[in-house]
Amino acid sequence: MRSQGRRARQNGTETTGQRGVPGGSGQLDSExxxxxxxxxxxxxxxxxxxxxxxxxxxxxxxxxxxxxxxxxxxxxxxxxxxxxxxxxxxxxxxxxxxxxxxxxxxxxxxxxxxxxxxxxxxxxxxxxxxxxxxxxxxxxxxxxxxxxxNTIGGETRAVSEASTQVVIRGPKDSFTESVATNVALVRRRIRSPKFGFEAIKIGTITQTTVVMMYIEGIAKNSIVQEVRTRLGKIDTDAILESGYIEEFIEDNWFSPFPTIYNTERPDVVAANLIEGRIAILVDGTPFVLIAPTVLSQFFAAAEDYYQRYDIGSFIRLLRYMAFVISLFGPAIYIALTTFHQEMLPMALLINLTAAREGVPFPALIEAFAMELCFEILREAGIRMPRAVGQAVSIVGALVLGEAAVQAGIVSPIMVIVVAITAIANFSIPSYNLAITARMLRFLFMLAAGFLGFYGIVLGMIMLVAHINSLRSFGVAFLSPIVPFRFKQMKDIFIRTPHWTITERPDEVAADLVKTPPGEGPRTDTDGKGDGVT
Structure with a gap:
């Protein structure tokens, strides 16, 4: 499906200056x-x-x-x-x-x-x-x-519940493949005369409609212009999904970390627009891009702002802990059992040694084999028919794990470690960040297998340095942690009550307007809250 043919620059608008359309150019004939x-x-x-x-x-x-x-x-x-x-x-x-x-x-x-x-x-x-x-x-x-x-019609999918970002409490509608419907879903939530959007055609063959949304006076003009410029420079034959746009406009294509957020929930897009961010809608896909993006956005879910602040804060801290477990779980086990046995209590060390007594492989090979098997099972469960996919993945994991233990290929404790790591990975609300953790997990396993905890610490230093170097349309990916802004830390690791959040994030908003007395609160950095009404 990826277009590899002839390419031409696309800088047109919806109604004029389109290139690459069959038939060439010129005026209509009078006959x-x-x-x-x-x-x-x-x-x-x-x-x-x-x-x-x-x-x-x-x-x-x-x-x-x-x-x-x-x-x-x-x-x-x-x-x-x-x-x-x-x-x-x-x-x-x-x-x-x-x-x-x-x-x-x-x-x-x-x-x-x-x-x-x-x-x-x-x-x-x-x-x-x-x-x-x-x-x-x-x-x-x-x-x-x-x-x-305008008589555009044809078969379209009706508005339904979100499939990838499900909430227990909150709006149940989600975007569809129709860009006109998606614009209407956002307009329903933002009733402001300053809310506007720009539509352009991208793709010399597909001529896909791409809509850029922002709120004038809240979004920084420099960021709006940068997004507009990058969209205008896209040079391709086809745009079939928002992922195409993401690869063309992202700052760091070599980084495993996503620097552009995507969502299929209109309430999340509305909250991000109110904070000063920009939304990019692509005709033909229900997933909307949001830029600029910071790391903390990927740990926040829409439901955090619909539940009480203490419940939302507790769940968010669990997500951060799950990310750490998903990233370092197998690596820590390999380092402990291979290089640092003295750090374990004697009773636990004896049990681990007894469990691994008949295993012919070192802990690194054992962990790699189990992780690869689980990744294959997870991918097979996604690609298989929905009626049997989940059953096959669950039964396959149980049968293969039990058979591997009985055959003496892996130890029971390794099955437990892999299972806990996989469950923790599912707890990350962003699918993009979850995949990042899955890929980096293998690198940390290699570091732990060769250098133990010294390798893990060295990998963590390199990881933090890399994340600190990332930018999303000029905004620091670790903001507001780096550079540190204490006043905007109210919605990073925990969520404080709505009435305490009175400023927009200054890295994306044009101004830091405080909430006047008697008005509702304004959201802060993560873009999934109630927003300004």
Whole structure:
């Protein structure tokens, strides 16, 4: 699915200046049949192309044609708001002197179209792109312009509950594959005249609509301009998912840590916009990108802000602990059993030695084998049919673990360590960060297998130095820990009550506006709270 073909620079907008659309450029012809013939020629491989001709009720009986793609349009809108509106007997008669093509064209624009949104297009490339988007094109004979009516439709998925970021308490709606629906879900939560968005087309073949959302006056102009510039520089044939955009605009492509947050929850996007961040929506995917991003965002969940602050703080601390276990669990076991047995109590050391007595492999090989087996089982459970995937992964883990212990290949304590590590990894709310922990875990296991705790400490120093060097659109990834800002630590490791959070994060917000007396609180650094109303 990855595009590897010819590439061209994409810097256009929704309606003008599009490159890479079949048919080239130029103006429309004034002859109706010439335009229809050209459309049929360039879309010859599109059997869903519909051309409906009719004549207006004028003395000259001027020919008009409606052109649309049946698979991309809402046929009820086409019939009710475009064709029937021009043929209904209740349509006002045109003025007696309105007989020229230009006058008839203006008359149609002013009186005939009941469609909610339409625009006049004279460029051939733009007209063809509007047609391929799902809009209906209305051509009048004798005039070198057309009317593009918004009749976008087709089969779409209804708004449903989020599948990857489930909450017990909180909104249950999630984004869909329709960018128009996703914009509406965010607008429903932010009723501010300063809320706006910009839409551009990216991809010389797919011409995918990408929407950049922000709140004017809250988001920093420098960050908004940087996001706009990076989107405009994207050079590719196809954008099929927001992950394509993420790879093009991220600061550190070589880092295993994600520097752009993604979510399928509208409430999370709304809270981040209120904090001053920018959301990037891509047509065709329910996952929205959020930038800039800091590390603490990946440990916070939307439900932290809907439960009491003490409950949310306790659960968040558990997540940090689970991340440490997922990252260092097997490495610590390898270091203890291989190099630092004196750190264990004598009774526990005797039990561990007895359990590993018949195992022919060192702890490093044993841990690597078990971790690889579990990773394969986890991936198989995801890719298999949903009805049997979970059962196969659970039964496979139990059967393989028990069989490996009975065969003397691994020790029972290693099965326990791998199981605890896997469970801790599932506790991380962000799937991207969970994968990062899974990859780095093998590096720490190697360090522990060769140098013990000295290798783990050396790896931790290198890891912290790497994280400290990361930036997300110029914002420090460890902010507000590095650089340290005590006033903005109220929503990092724990969540303080909403009424104590009175400032936006200064690394992304244009101003640090405190909450006036009598108004609700403003959210701080993680972008998953209630926000400003």
């Amino acid at each position: 109706l049949e010439t335009n229809l013939s050209r459309i049929r020629t360039e879309l010859a491989s599109s059997p869903d192309l519909i051309v409906r001709k009719f004549t207006l009720r004028t003395e000259s009986r001027l020919p008009v044609a409606a052109v649309y793609l049946d698979s991309l349009t809402n046929k009820d809108n086409v019939n009710d708001f475009v064709i029937r509106s021009l043929l209904t007997p209740s349509l006002p008669e045109p003025p007696a002197d309105a007989e020229s093509p230009e006058e008839i064209f203006r008359y149609v624009c002013d009186n005939a179209l009941a469609v909610a949104q339409f625009e006049i297009v004279g460029n051939w490339t733009t007209m063809l792109l509007e047609l391929l988007t799902g809009k209906t094109i209305l051509l009048v004979d004798g005039w070198a312009e057309c009317i593009s009516g």
